[in-house]
Structures are given as C-alpha cells and as structure tokens.
Amino acid sequence: MSYHSEHKQQTRARILAEAANAIHALGPEHISVAGIMARAGLTHGGFYSHFASKDELVVQTLSLMFEQAYERFVNRTLHADPLRGLEHLIDVYVSPAHRDTPQRGCPIPSLASDLPRMSEPVKQRFGAGLERLTKSMARRLQQLGATNAEDLATTMLAQMIGAVALSRAVTDRAASDLMLQTSRDALKGRLHAIG
Amino acid sequence: MSYHSEHKQQTRARILAEAANAIHALGPEHISVAGIMARAGLTHGGFYSHFASKDELVVQTLSLMFEQAYERFVNRTLHADPLRGLEHLIDVYVSPAHRDTPQRGCPIPSLASDLPRMSEPVKQRFGAGLERLTKSMARRLQQLGATNAEDLATTMLAQMIGAVALSRAVTDRAASDLMLQTSRDALKGRLHAIG
DNA sequence: TGTACATCAGTGAACGCGCGTTCACTGATGTAC
DNA sequence: TGTACATCAGTGAACGCGCGTTCACTGATGTAC
Numbered sequence: 098m099s100y101h102s103e104h105k106q107q108t109r110a111r112i113l114a115e116a117a118n119a120i121h122a123l124g125p126e127h128i129s130v131a132g133i134m135a136r137a138g139l140t141h142g143g144f145y146s147h148f149a150s151k152d153e154l155v156v157q158t159l160s161l162m163f164e165q166a167y168e169r170f171v172n173r174t175l176h177a178d179p180l181r182g183l184e185h186l187i188d189v190y191v192s193p194a195h196r197d198t199p200q201r202g203c204p205i206p207s208l209a210s211d212l213p214r215m216s217e218p219v220k221q222r223f224g225a226g227l228e229r230l231t232k233s234m235a236r237r238l239q240q241l242g243a244t245n246a247e248d249l250a251t252t253m254l255a256q257m258i259g260a261v262a263l264s265r266a267v268t269d270r271a272a273s274d275l276m277l278q279t280s281r282d283a284l285k286g287r288l289h290a291i292g
Numbered sequence: 293m294s295y296h297s298e299h300k301q302q303t304r305a306r307i308l309a310e311a312a313n314a315i316h317a318l319g320p321e322h323i324s325v326a327g328i329m330a331r332a333g334l335t336h337g338g339f340y341s342h343f344a345s346k347d348e349l350v351v352q353t354l355s356l357m358f359e360q361a362y363e364r365f366v367n368r369t370l371h372a373d374p375l376r377g378l379e380h381l382i383d384v385y386v387s388p389a390h391r392d393t394p395q396r397g398c399p400i401p402s403l404a405s406d407l408p409r410m411s412e413p414v415k416q417r418f419g420a421g422l423e424r425l426t427k428s429m430a431r432r433l434q435q436l437g438a439t440n441a442e443d444l445a446t447t448m449l450a451q452m453i454g455a456v457a458l459s460r461a462v463t464d465r466a467a468s469d470l471m472l473q474t475s476r477d478a479l480k481g482r483l484h485a486i487g
Numbered sequence: 488t489g490t491a492c493a494t495c496a497g498t499g500a501a502c503g504c505g506c507g508t509t510c511a512c513t514g515a516t517g518t519a520c
Numbered sequence: 521t522g523t524a525c526a527t528c529a530g531t532g533a534a535c536g537c538g539c540g541t542t543c544a545c546t547g548a549t550g551t552a553c
Contacts, residue, residue, distance in 0.1 A: 104516095105529065124409050126321060130507060142510085143530045151507065199408075209457045210405040213394075214319050224463055245474075251467075252455065252474040259454020260447065262404045268419050272446070279440075279447040283482065299549095300496065325540060337543085338497040346540065 109147045111137045116158040117165075121200045125155055125211055125219070156218045159204065163226035166203040171233045179240040183288055186234070190257050191281045193274055196264045205230075206262040230254065243291045256284060304342050306332045311353040312360075316395045320350050320406055320414070351413045354399065358421035361398040366428045374435040375483065381429070382479045385452050386472050391459045400425075401457040425449065438486045451479060 115136040119128040130151055131141035148154045174186040189195065195202050205227060212223055234250035243249050260280035267273040310331040314323040325346055326336035343349045369381040384390065390397050400422060407418055429445035438444050455475035462468040 108529075124321065124406065126319065127409070129505080131505085139529095140531050141507090142532060145508070146529065205458075205461075207405055209461050210402055211319065212461045214322070220461075220463065223461065227458075227461065248470055248474045251458075251462075251471045252478055255454040255458040255471065255475055256451040256478075257454070258458060259450040259452070262457065263400075263422075263446075263450040263453060266400075266404050266407045266415075266418065266422065267446075268415065275443055276446045276450065279443045280450055283447055283451075287478065303496075324538080326538085334496095335498050336540090337499060340541070341496065 105147075108137070108139070112139075112144070112147055112154075113158055113161050116154055117162050118200055120155070120158055120162070121207060125159075125208060125215065128155075130154075152216050152218070155215075156222050159208075159219060159222045159226070162204040163222070163229075165201075166205075167226070167229060167233075169201065170203060171230065175233055175237055179237040180288065180292075183234070183237050183241070184285055187257065187281055187284045187288075191260050191277050191284065193264075193277060195261060196273065196277065199265070203230075203258075203261070206258045206265070209258060209262065227254075238291070241288070241291050249287075249291075253284060253287060256280065300342075303332070303334070307334070307339070307342055307349075308353055308356050311349055312357050313395055315350070315353055315357070316402060320354075320403060320410065323350075325349075347411050347413070350410075351417050354403075354414060354417045354421070357399040358417070358424075360396075361400075362421070362424065364396065365398060366425065370428055370432055374432040375487075378429070378432050378436070378483055379480055382452065382476055382483075386455050386476045386479065388459075388469055388472060390456060391468065391472065394460070398425075398453075398456070401453045401460070404453060404457065422449075433486070436483070436486050444482075444486075448479060448482060451475065 112133060115133045116128065119133050119136070128151075130144050133154075134141045134144050144154075148157065170186060170190055174189055175182040176185070190203065199207050204223075208223065212220060215223075231247065231250045231254055234254060235246040238249050238253075239246040257280075260277060264273045264277050267276065307328060310328045311323065314328050314331070323346075325339050328349075329336045329339055339349075343352065365381060365385055369384055370377040371380075385398065394402050399418075403418065407415060410418075426442065426445045426449055429449060430441040433444050433448075434441040452475075455472060459468045459472050462471065
C-alpha cells in the first residue's frame with residue numbers, strides 16, 4: 098500500500114467534518130462539492146474517489162452528525178438516576194448554548210423541515226437517529242414509572258425540538274432565552290407529573 | 293389603461309398562488325422563477341414586471357401564506373369562549389389533516405429550520421407572522437387567567453410546531469397519529485392547569 | 488360607428504454563473520531488488 | 521544503501537445543465553377622434 102494505510106481515511110474524515118459544517122451553515126440542499134473540498138484543502142475532482150455522489154456524502158454526514166449528537170446529549174446526560182438524567186438532558190438540549198451552536202448540536206431541529214424534500218436514504222438515516230434518541234428517553238421514562246413511555250418520549254422530544262427550532266427563529270434574544278426557560282420548566286413539569 | 297385595470301393584479305395573484313405551492317413542495321430555496329411562471333401559464337421573462345427579484349417574490353409569498361394560515365387557524369378557532377377556542381385551535385393545528393396538507397397549513401413548522409439561511413426581509417416577515425399568532429393566543433390565555441400569558445403562548449406554540457414538524461418526519465403513520473394525539477392531550481393539560 | 492394610435496402585459500432568445508460529475512494526468516509515496 | 525518501478529490520492533480542465541436576470545420585441549387591448 099502506498100501512503101499510510103490510514104491516509105485516505107483521514108482525508109475522508111476531513112471531508113465529512115467540513116460537510117457537517119457546511120450543512121449546518123447552508124442547509125443540506127445548498128452545500129457544494131467544490132466548496133467542501135476546498136475547505137478540506139483539496140480540489141473537487143478527488144471527491145469521487147471518496148464518495149459515489151453528493152447524496153451519499155449527505156447521508157454519511159448525517160450519520161456522523163447523529164452519532165456526535167447522541168454522544169453529546171444522550172451518553173453524557175442519561176446517567177444512573179433516571180429523573181436527574183432526564184432533567185439534565187432537558188437542561189442541555191433546551192438551552193441557549195444549543196440554540197447558538199447548531200454546528201455542535203442535534204441535527205433534528207436543524208433539519209426537520211428540510212426532510213420532506215430529501216432523498217429516501219437521507220430520510221431513513223434521519224428516522225433511525227430519531228428513533229434511537231426516542232428509545233433512550235423512553236427507557237428512562239419507563240424506569241420512572243411512566244405508562245406509554247414511548248409515546249411520552251416522542252411528545253416530549255417534539256416539545257424540545259420545537260422549542261430549539263423556534264428559539265432560533267425568534268430574533269429578540271431575551272425573548273428567546275425566556276421561551277427556552279419556560280419550555281424547560283414545562284418539560285420538567287411533565288416529568289414530575291409521572292411519579 | 294389598457295386591459296382591465298385588475299388584469300395585472302389577477303396575474304400577480306396567480307403567480308403568488310403558484311409560488312406558495314412551489315415553496316411548500318420544494319422549499320423556499322429550491323423554487324425556480326421559470327417553473328412558477330410556467331405553472332401560472334406564463335413565460336419566465338414577464339416575471340420582472342411583477343416582482344423586482346426572486347427574493348421579493350419569496351417575501352410576498354410568505355406574507356400571503358401567513359395571512360391564509362392566520363385566517364385558517366386563528367380567525368376560525370379563537371371564538372368567544374377562550375378555553376374552547378384554544379382547545380379548538382389545538383385540535384385543528386396539531387392534527388393529521390394539518391400534517392398531511394402543508395400547502396394549506398401554517399408556514400412556521402414548514403419553514404422554521406430554513407429560516408436561519410434566509411434573507412433579512414424574509415426573516416422579518418416570518419417574525420411578524422409568528423408574533424401575531426403568539427399575541428392572539430396570549431390574549432385568550434390571559435382571559436383564562438394565566439399569568440405570563442405571552443410566555444405561555446410562546447412555549448405552547450413551540451410545542452405545537454414541534455409536534456407538527458416531527459409528525460411529518462415520522463414515516464410510520466400510526467406512530468405519527470399517536471404522537472399528535474399525545475401532544476394534543478399534553479397541550480390541553482397545560483390549558484386546564486391554568487384555571 | 489369606424490379607424491389610427493398609444494399602452495403595456497407578456498414573449499422568448501440570450502447572457503453569465505455555479506453546479507455535479509467525468510476523466511486523462513501527475514507526482515509523492517512505499518516496495519522490490 | 522541505492523535505483524527502478526508500481527500504486528493511487530489528488531489535480532485541474534472540461535462537459536452539460538438549470539438557474540436568475542436582461543432586453544428588444546410583439547400583439548391584444550382600450551382610447552381618441
């Protein structure tokens with residue numbers, strides 16, 4: 098093998114990282130192959146030795162984004178005590194920090210309304226990411242004693258996603274902060290109503 | 293004046309109606325001037341005697357979409373009795389019918405995640421539509437005796453928007469229906485907790 | 488009532504541009520001897 | 521240790537295409553006389 102055996106993989110990882118940035122900045126439909134390759138320090142021609150098409154890049158990047166979001170939100174917040182774990186998830190997810198750094202955030206509120214127009218593989222990858230997150234929450238809710246834990250998880254997630262998406266659309270920062278706070282309180286109220 | 297004095301206005305209205313359809317079908321960034329004009333039975337060249345630019349068309353279309361949504365959701369649901377009016381709004385907004393007909397629905401869940409990438413005039417028009425809807429809900433909530441009626445309205449709206457946006461992303465229809473139902477129940481629970 | 492004219496909504500060819508994708512190539516790298 | 525070679529990650533010119541926008545024009549309409 099010429100070069101390091103890891104060389105090409107590293108380049109691919111660099112392209113994926115830049116694609117994730119570009120998708121967050123421009124949306125999944127407005128990224129350009131040449132732009133991403135240039136940001137990765139490459140020329141556009143080499144792209145097709147890494148990915149079969151632009152759509153495959155989008156799917157792979159979405160996988161990466163969901164993986165990172167899962168690590169950031171679920172693995173780090175859903176610890177032993179289910180009530181405190183869920184409260185922590187709510188605090189981290191429905192926060193000004195999450196609103197202000199979509200590049201490091203959950204892809205769901207960023208991409209939810211783009212989804213109906215995306216390709217089938219992209220939709221499937223999105224659905225899998227959503228389901229995984231829901232299941233994690235449902236498991237904790239069940240430990241809290243919730244009946245219909247999965248339904249509750251889905252609607253709580255809908256509320257969290259709506260709050261983050263809307264907080265990004267509200268131009269007045271103080272009003273946006275307040276909305277997030279009120280949403281956090283309402284969500285925790287739903288948690289406490291279980292036990 | 294040649295032609296009817298209303299002739300050009302009618303053509304303009306036809307273009308706007310087709311633009312609204314196209315925005316719902318393709319997203320505000322993927323519509324094409326030529327495509328919309330063709331659907332309106334015209335050639336693309338004439339476009340610029342109606343609108344200064346494509347972006348102006350998007351702004352004007354958004355105005356129309358918000359106006360129609362306001363008529364559909366607020367004027368028809370927020371009647372005399374505040375509790376029943378709000379319940380009715382929830383039932384109509386967080387419904388499978390609304391999920392399945394985005395063309396006749398509220399532009400907020402459809403466009404919320406596109407917004408960060410849109411032009412300033414588009415953002416302003418969106419913000420105005422959002423505020424108008426929030427204010428209407430807040431007025432009713434205040435009549436119910438809510439303190440912080442405006443905060444409550446914003447978070448309830450976030451929950452409603454999140455539920456509709458997510459219901460469109462969930463591929464399993466039965467699961468999507470159930471999620472909407474659970475969201476409606478949760479929202480009504482918040483209403484009943486006021487009094 | 489009929490004709491000549493001015494208006495202007497709409498036409499369609501043309502433009503420059505950025506895009507996704509292809510492909511013949513180059514040159515740095517690791518390997519064989 | 522040094523040289524010749526094979527590999528293949530990355531290059532950059534080229535392609536066809538659809539887009540937003542411009543502009544000289546056409547021809548149906550309403551008006552003036």
